[in-house]
Amino acid sequence: MAELEDKVAALEARVRLLEDQIEIHRLINSWGPAVDTGDAAAAASLFSDDAILESDLSYLIGPAAISAMVLAEGHQSLIAGGSAHIPAFPLVRIDGDRATAVGYSRVYRHTDDGYDVWRVSANAWSFTRTAEGWRVSRRTNHVIDGGPEAPKLLRRAFEPDA
Amino acid sequence: MAELEDKVAALEARVRLLEDQIEIHRLINSWGPAVDTGDAAAAASLFSDDAILESDLSYLIGPAAISAMVLAEGHQSLIAGGSAHIPAFPLVRIDGDRATAVGYSRVYRHTDDGYDVWRVSANAWSFTRTAEGWRVSRRTNHVIDGGPEAPKLLRRAFEPDA
Amino acid sequence: MAELEDKVAALEARVRLLEDQIEIHRLINSWGPAVDTGDAAAAASLFSDDAILESDLSYLIGPAAISAMVLAEGHQSLIAGGSAHIPAFPLVRIDGDRATAVGYSRVYRHTDDGYDVWRVSANAWSFTRTAEGWRVSRRTNHVIDGGPEAPKLLRRAFEPDA
Numbered sequence: 001m002a003e004l005e006d007k008v009a010a011l012e013a014r015v016r017l018l019e020d021q022i023e024i025h026r027l028i029n030s031w032g033p034a035v036d037t038g039d040a041a042a043a044a045s046l047f048s049d050d051a052i053l054e055s056d057l058s059y060l061i062g063p064a065a066i067s068a069m070v071l072a073e074g075h076q077s078l079i080a081g082g083s084a085h086i087p088a089f090p091l092v093r094i095d096g097d098r099a100t101a102v103g104y105s106r107v108y109r110h111t112d113d114g115y116d117v118w119r120v121s122a123n124a125w126s127f128t129r130t131a132e133g134w135r136v137s138r139r140t141n142h143v144i145d146g147g148p149e150a151p152k153l154l155r156r157a158f159e160p161d162a
Numbered sequence: 163m164a165e166l167e168d169k170v171a172a173l174e175a176r177v178r179l180l181e182d183q184i185e186i187h188r189l190i191n192s193w194g195p196a197v198d199t200g201d202a203a204a205a206a207s208l209f210s211d212d213a214i215l216e217s218d219l220s221y222l223i224g225p226a227a228i229s230a231m232v233l234a235e236g237h238q239s240l241i242a243g244g245s246a247h248i249p250a251f252p253l254v255r256i257d258g259d260r261a262t263a264v265g266y267s268r269v270y271r272h273t274d275d276g277y278d279v280w281r282v283s284a285n286a287w288s289f290t291r292t293a294e295g296w297r298v299s300r301r302t303n304h305v306i307d308g309g310p311e312a313p314k315l316l317r318r319a320f321e322p323d324a
Numbered sequence: 325m326a327e328l329e330d331k332v333a334a335l336e337a338r339v340r341l342l343e344d345q346i347e348i349h350r351l352i353n354s355w356g357p358a359v360d361t362g363d364a365a366a367a368a369s370l371f372s373d374d375a376i377l378e379s380d381l382s383y384l385i386g387p388a389a390i391s392a393m394v395l396a397e398g399h400q401s402l403i404a405g406g407s408a409h410i411p412a413f414p415l416v417r418i419d420g421d422r423a424t425a426v427g428y429s430r431v432y433r434h435t436d437d438g439y440d441v442w443r444v445s446a447n448a449w450s451f452t453r454t455a456e457g458w459r460v461s462r463r464t465n466h467v468i469d470g471g472p473e474a475p476k477l478l479r480r481a482f483e484p485d486a
Contacts, residue, residue: 001163001325007332008169014339015176021346022183029251033264033316036306042320082308084282086250086266088410089353102357104410106432106439108268108282110307115268115279117439120408120432144360145434146406154357158366163325170331177338184345191413195426195478198468204482244470246444248412248428270430270444272469277430277441 020094023134024101024127032085040070048128048135055121055141056149082110087123091157097129102157105141119143122150182256185296186263186289194247202232210290210297217283217303218311244272249285253319259291264319267303281305284312344418347458348425348451356409364394372452372459379445379465380473406434411447415481421453426481429465443467446474 027046034043044063047053053060053069060066069075090103107119126138142149189208196205206225209215215222215231222228231237252265269281288300304311351370358367368387371377377384377393384390393399414427431443450462466473 001166004325004329004332005166007336008166008173011173011332011335011339012169014343015173015180018180018339018342018346019176022180025251026253029253029265030319032250032266033253033319037313037316039317039320079313080308082306082312084266084284084306086268086282088356089251089349089413091350091353091357103353104356104408106410108279108306110282115282117279117432117441120434120439122408144406144408144432146404150406151361151403154361155363157354157357158363163328167328170328170335173335174331177335177342180342181338184342187413188415191415191427192481194412194428195415195481199475199478201479201482241475242470244468244474246428246468248430248444251413270441270468272444277444279441 017094020099020129020134021092024092024094024099025090027127027134027136028087028090028101028103028125032087035070035075035085036079036083038070038076038079040067043067043070046136048130048137051136052138053136053141054139056143078107078109084108084115090123090125099127099129099134100156101125101127102154104144122153124153124156179256182261182291182296183254186254186256186261187252189289189296189298190249190252190263190265190287194249197232197237197247198241198245200232200238200241202229205229205232208298210292210299213298214300215298215303216301218305240271246270246277252285252287261289261291261296262318263287263289264316266306284315286315286318341418344423344453344458345416348416348418348423349414351451351458351460352411352414352425352427352449356411359394359399359409360403360407362394362400362403364391367391367394370460372454372461375460376462377460377465378463380467402431402433408432408439414447414449423451423453423458424480425449425451426478428468446477448477448480 030046044067047063053066060069086106088104090101092101102124105121105123108115109118121141121143124140127134128137144150192208206229209225215228222231248268250266252263254263264286267283267285270277271280283303283305286302289296290299306312354370368391371387377390384393410430412428414425416425426448429445429447432439433442445465445467448464451458452461468474
């Protein structure tokens with residue numbers, strides 16, 4: 001009986017880890033539908049209160065700054081032309097109430113005769129489990145341009161956690 | 163003992179939900195290999211008998227109409243040039259024997275010097291669990307062109323189920 | 325009690341299958357971060373000792389040959405310009421200590437005004453569970469160009485295992 005209880009406890013931990021993976025994917029994959037529809041509240045809600053969203057384009061701290069970016073003219077103009085922010089299937093690593101992910105993302109823009117691939121980026125995410133569920137605590141994004149910044153982010157996939 | 167039985171029953175429900183997620187992904191991800199190889203039967207088999215497949219290009223009802231679309235000249239010509247129908251990792255929501263998903267898809271076409279991104283679309287899927295397993299009961303697809311239709315589909319990711 | 329033990333054993337097998345799926349995705353999704361950063365050791369470590377990596381571009385046998393390809397001038401030149409090897413969400417099938425997957429992959433290249441989609445390919449992978457975990461035992465990749473080779477790979481998604 002004690003052995004069976006141990007087995008069930010081990011299963012519960014493994015199933016929770018699988019569910020955590022799905023929740024992390026949900027956070028990453030919600031960004032596109034949020035920002036391509038201009039839903040600033042949905043975009044901001046993916047991040048923890050002290051989250052940092054940094055890229056070669058901007059450095060934002062906290063959900064209010066992220067919301068403001070979505071509502072700003074630059075982003076609204078991107079949406080008006082037809083945009084698609086699409087992440088690739090990332091490498092996720094979960095460690096208790098913290099998690100990290102590494103992966104690619106792309107921004108496609110509608111043109112007169114199809115689509116341009118405007119940005120292809122490397123990303124490193126950090127996540128934290130809050131009372132309301134998993135949230136992004138940091139996302140670092142850099143365009144892949146032959147320079148050293150994007151490979152530096154991708155290399156984190158093979159590094160032991162700091 | 164009763165407590166352990168409850169724990170095992172709860173685990174069974176959670177594992178089933180994870181398996182359902184994988185089956186929904188399988189349905190979504192099978193469309194490309196089916197239509198890019200011209201396998202009309204494989205494409206049709208993903209859908210329930212009363213399924214609707216609608217886009218800015220066509221409105222099809224039932225597996226036979228979907229099969230006919232794959233075999234028609236327009237689609238055959240697309241395949242002959244070299245096509246790739248690639249969905250992004252979607253947001254899936256399961257509720258018993260029904261499920262929904264929201265996500266992007268792209269169609270790449272081979273050209274003389276690489277590939278054109280021909281279509282980037284928003285999609286909303288509905289699924290139903292049948293005696294033979296999960297099937298697509300509705301897929302609505304609209305090209306992302308700056309107009310209101312595609313954002314309307316993407317916004318479903320943040321709406322409570324109807 | 326015996327019935328509960330059976331239920332737990334069945335759950336353990338189902339959870340292991342879900343974990344295997346995640347490990348297979350991890351192998352497939354690690355290729356890009358390895359080769360786009362020039363990490364030849366990381367790329368080689370994804371493969372079993374007798375692995376074959378074949379495409380319309382090359383035919384490589386074993387981790388040492390794969391490592392050499394990453395270090396060779398052709399690939400280094402690709403990285404220097406800015407490259408992104410991005411697989412799509414594949415169809416994975418697990419059968420004990422063997423597994424297969426079928427799916428698309430793309431290579432994007434940085435240009436002066438954005439990105440070119442250089443290659444869109446069909447892939448068929450085989451995997452084997454080793455003492456160190458899952459490894460790729462074969463990957464066959466062919467560019468989608470309207471010819472018969474790529475559809476032949478994609479069709480494996482609908483074939484019973486050989």
